[in-house]
Amino acid sequence: MTVLFSTHAAYLEHLAGPRHPECPERLDAVLAGARRADLVDALIPLEPVAASREDLERVHPKLYLDRIEIICARGGGRLDPDTYAGPHSWTAATLAAGAGLTAVEALRRGQSDAAFCAVRPPGHHATRTESMGFCMVSNVAVTAASLAAQGERVLIVDYDAHHGNGTQDVFYDDPRVLFVSFHQWPLYPGTGRACEMGSGAGDGFTMNIPLPPETTGDRYLRALDELVAPRVAAFDPTWLVISAGFDGHRDDPITELGLTAGDYVAITRRVVEFAPVGRRVVVLEGGYDLEALTACSAGVLGVLAGVADRKITIDGQERATSGGPGQRELDTTIGLWRARS
């Protein structure tokens, strides 16, 4: 199988601030992962097209977008305590939001079997009306909203270590999108309790899986099998979008989960099975240890290309983990969902 690999030089021009963990070097680390994956013949470069105002306004109000665009045009400024926009950030943000849309179009033309979008800034903390957590535009939501508007059923799986509060906010009452988030709890931004399951017509279309520090990969696989798979089967998605944050890696400097690159491989392998070949889009979110970003990106690209386990280079340190905490929390979450049915 082949994989569209989407990135853009303009992403490097977005500077989040001095010594900020969300730095341009993160993208270099992902590119190093693409090289390490050794998929020379399988990776197809794809240049993203910036999201149009129409695409962005499916998710964010016009005035919200105008404000960020104006701040950037005037040289930049702080949008929230940890989110800074510079003069080039608007261009980067619209290209990041457009990456998934461009990938969907290319996949629809049958150009490839999956897409990996290496973007900056990330998007999953941006709510409809608030920039936060290094995010300005809700990248994954822009892609999912476009697909939903075309009658598709979209599954979003967010395995960034932080709760995807922005994506949740956008689709909380929307049954066209099933949003599943794995995240460390408690942790920034403070949302994502298991009891947050959607509202109104969207009740039951948000699934939060909070996990304690040092949770190992086997707990994720159990959650996917026992909790996520039955819900996904009932939803029957036509597209899959993964919010791929690699800050669940145990070396990440700002979180405390216990995953390795081998775990990300195993988890992603399960998740991609939820949607048909040719309907799988991966979008980069967080991940702040550069070596972990390289190893995880290489592994996930290998999965998308359908490379067999033994051929994905995972050294000893990065083997899949098991036996850590998370079992009790998972029991509680599974119990909550069983009580609904």
Ligand SMILES: [Zn+2]
């Ligand atoms: Zn994160």
